[in-house]
Amino acid sequence: MTEKYLTLVNIEHPIHHPVERETLVSVSEEHPGILMERTAAEALQELLADIGGKGLIVPVSGWRSRKEQEKIWADTVADRGLAFARKYVALPGCSEHETGLAIDLAAKAPDIDFICPEFPRIGICQKFREAAPYYGFIERYTKEKESVTGISEEPWHFRYVGTPHSIRITEQNLALEEYMERFAGKDRRSVSRRSYLPGRMFRGMQGISRMYASGKERI
Numbered sequence: 001m002t003e004k005y006l007t008l009v010n011i012e013h014p015i016h017h018p019v020e021r022e023t024l025v026s027v028s029e030e031h032p033g034i035l036m037e038r039t040a041a042e043a044l045q046e047l048l049a050d051i052g053g054k055g056l057i058v059p060v061s062g063w064r065s066r067k068e069q070e071k072i073w074a075d076t077v078a079d080r081g082l083a084f085a086r087k088y089v090a091l092p093g094c095s096e097h098e099t100g101l102a103i104d105l106a107a108k109a110p111d112i113d114f115i116c117p118e119f120p121r122i123g124i125c126q127k128f129r130e131a132a133p134y135y136g137f138i139e140r141y142t143k144e145k146e147s148v149t150g151i152s153e154e155p156w157h158f159r160y161v162g163t164p165h166s167i168r169i170t171e172q173n174l175a176l177e178e179y180m181e182r183f184a185g186k187d188r189r190s191v192s193r194r195s196y197l198p199g200r201m202f203r204g205m206q207g208i209s210r211m212y213a214s215g216k217e218r219i
């Protein structure tokens, strides 16, 4: 188990060190300009391949430099107003996208909104959402946790934290903020000692299609 990918980034925890550029790779050959940290990019590829999501799910935004985040913030304020920007765009220095561990995804469509892409809770997108924890990803900003994260619901934004953290966070219905608090505190042992099945192991044991067919099956 690694804690390497658990970095908490929010308005109270800004990024102090920019990500090392050599750790970033393209998320796919089809999208050479969208970058993520290598392990996260590989996990994303594996997940998309396993659920048959390639070509149906499109990466919209991965790693962003501080400069890019500043531009996105300024453009969004100019185009859609400050209230909208505050809701959906993190302040420069406080965006998970600057870590290379976050990805915004969209259902393939002719027009994709860069800031708020459509990633519905049905079909292949929902299949992705349900499989994501087994590959190290969490849906980072849910409606239920808006008061904890300080960010409006973003069904399109996924964050790589690595397994088993992603599985535990999802099973225990926690925001990353809440998990980090527990992880740092007394509950650390119970968090880390529970068993888990990362995607690769899980597939080997059960066959991934059977799991998705049943919909509700969980480890």
Ligand SMILES: [Zn+2]
Residues within 6 Å of the ligand: 097, 102, 103, 104, 156, 157, 158
């Ligand atoms: Zn995002």
